[in-house]
Amino acid sequence: MNSYDVSTRVESDQPVVAERAMYGNSRAWAHGSIGITAPAPTWYLAEGSTAGGMETFILVQNPGDAPAQVTLSFLTAEGERPGPGATLAPGTRRTFKANDYVNSYDVSTRVESDQPVVAERAMYGNSRAWAHGSIGVFP
Numbered sequence: 001m002n003s004y005d006v007s008t009r010v011e012s013d014q015p016v017v018a019e020r021a022m023y024g025n026s027r028a029w030a031h032g033s034i035g036i037t038a039p040a041p042t043w044y045l046a047e048g049s050t051a052g053g054m055e056t057f058i059l060v061q062n063p064g065d066a067p068a069q070v071t072l073s074f075l076t077a078e079g080e081r082p083g084p085g086a087t088l089a090p091g092t093r094r095t096f097k098a099n100d101y102v103n104s105y106d107v108s109t110r111v112e113s114d115q116p117v118v119a120e121r122a123m124y125g126n127s128r129a130w131a132h133g134s135i136g137v138f139p
Contacts, residue, residue, distance in 0.1 A: 036136075039115075039116035040117070041112065042110070042112050043136035044108065044138070045108060045121040047134065050103050052105060052125075058096040058098060059093060059119065061088075061093040062092055065091075068117050072085070075109070076106055077105075
C-alpha cells in the first residue's frame with residue numbers, strides 16, 4: 001500500500017496501550033504519539049506553526065460506519081480563520097496541511113464533525129530535520 005493517509009485501529013479483548021511511531025528522511029527525524037481511547041465529534045489541537053519554514057498537518061480518521069462531515073478551524077494570534085471541510089468515507093483517514101490555509105507562528109486547530117472521529121497533529125521544522133506529533137483533546 002502506498003499512501004500518505006494511513007491510520008490503524010487497534011482492538012483487544014484485554015486492556016492494552018497503543019502508540020504510533022513515524023520515521024522519515026532515512027530516520028533523520030521521528031515522532032510518536034499515544035493512541036486515542038475513543039473517537040469524538042470535536043477535537044482541539046493546541047500546538048502548531050505554519051511560519052518560518054515549519055509545517056503543520058492535521059490528521060483525521062473516520063473509524064465509523066457512516067460518512068463524516070469534518071470542518072477545521074484555525075485559531076491564530078489574529079483570531080479564528082476558517083479551514084477546510086471534507087467528507088470522510090467510513091474507515092478512512094485524511095491529511096490536512098494547515099500551511100495551505102494560514103501563515104502564522106501561533107496556530108491551534110479545532111476539528112468538528114457530525115460523526116465521532118479521531119484527530120492528531122504532526123509538525124515538522126527546519127526542512128524536516130525535526131518532527132513531533134500529538135493527539136487531540138476533546139471537551
